Amino acid sequence: MTVLDVSGVAVRLAGRQVLTDVTLKVAAGELVGLIGPNGAGKTTLLRAVLGLLPLAAGQIRLVGRTPAQVRGTVGYVPQRHEFAWDFPIDVEKAVLAGLARRIGWMRSPGRADRIAVAEALERVGMAQLRRRPIGELSGGQRQRVLVARALALRPELMLLDEPFTGLDNPTQSLLTDLLRQLGEEGKAIVITTHDLPAAAAVCGRLCLLNGVVVADAPPAELTDPDVWLRAFGVGGSDALSRTLGKADAA
Numbered sequence: 001m002t003v004l005d006v007s008g009v010a011v012r013l014a015g016r017q018v019l020t021d022v023t024l025k026v027a028a029g030e031l032v033g034l035i036g037p038n039g040a041g042k043t044t045l046l047r048a049v050l051g052l053l054p055l056a057a058g059q060i061r062l063v064g065r066t067p068a069q070v071r072g073t074v075g076y077v078p079q080r081h082e083f084a085w086d087f088p089i090d091v092e093k094a095v096l097a098g099l100a101r102r103i104g105w106m107r108s109p110g111r112a113d114r115i116a117v118a119e120a121l122e123r124v125g126m127a128q129l130r131r132r133p134i135g136e137l138s139g140g141q142r143q144r145v146l147v148a149r150a151l152a153l154r155p156e157l158m159l160l161d162e163p164f165t166g167l168d169n170p171t172q173s174l175l176t177d178l179l180r181q182l183g184e185e186g187k188a189i190v191i192t193t194h195d196l197p198a199a200a201a202v203c204g205r206l207c208l209l210n211g212v213v214v215a216d217a218p219p220a221e222l223t224d225p226d227v228w229l230r231a232f233g234v235g236g237s238d239a240l241s242r243t244l245g246k247a248d249a250a
């Protein structure tokens with residue numbers, strides 16, 4: 001089943017064309033890595049899927065519905081620096097706040113909401129730290145909190161913006177294992193990252209983006225140097241080939 005269907009999408013920001021004719025389909029259980037250089041439009045594409053940006057052309061559907069119709073139900077993990085870590089709340093409240101749109105701003109969370117939060121914190125290994133003020137968390141712990149916020153929604157689609165940046169190995173392993181499990185549970189997942197080894201390890205498909213979709217294929221099939229040249233302005237090196245699991249590739 002196709003969960004995310006991006007078709008012929010163009011986005012203009014401040015009069016500049018940032019995305020042109022972008023088509024991307026993500027099925028339930030698929031993990032797709034959105035890869036591209038700085039300024040390629042990766043975050044812009046995620047924001048368009050969230051319904052935060054108007055489309056200049058094309059359409060986006062999430063299981064047949066528009067982004068506006070599913071607002072607040074997509075599990076979005078923003079880049080860590082985008083979150084207000086100086087807000088005086090603890091970990092549990094920060095995750096609960098992620099459910100605010102679903103609960104309703106003026107209503108109290110119910111038992112099901114609290115269970116969803118507890119389960120999400122358990123899955124990211126943060127249950128013990130649930131009373132810790134978010135301002136006192138390390139970078140890796142913050143990343144776990146952001147993932148828990150998305151998980152607590154129990155979404156069909158998760159969008160993670162640069163989740164691997166600045167993580168130590170244990171936290172990165174926890175996150176990659178969790179993403180694989182979520183894929184096995186049938187979630188559709190899109191990750192933007194500059195960490196090519198992590199993306200190749202966890203993603204079944206890589207979508208190379210540079211304003212347009214340059215390529216969209218399983219990591220091991222992306223061995224054509226010309227594709228990388230068009231996406232990044234650099235050739236496919238031996239190191240790149242090894243990363244993608246083709247050490248013997250030309």
Ligand SMILES: Nc1ncnc2c1ncn2[C@@H]1O[C@H](COP(=O)(O)OP(=O)(O)OP(=O)(O)O)[C@@H](O)[C@H]1O
Binds near residue numbers: 013018
């Ligand atoms: N609000 C905005 N107004 C005008 N231009 C914008 C806006 N947001 C982003 N852009 C521009 O759109 C382009 C794509 O930005 P975007 O953040 O989507 O890239 P990215 O691929 O996520 O980059 P990075 O890897 O550096 O995070 C950039 O040239 C950026 O300057």
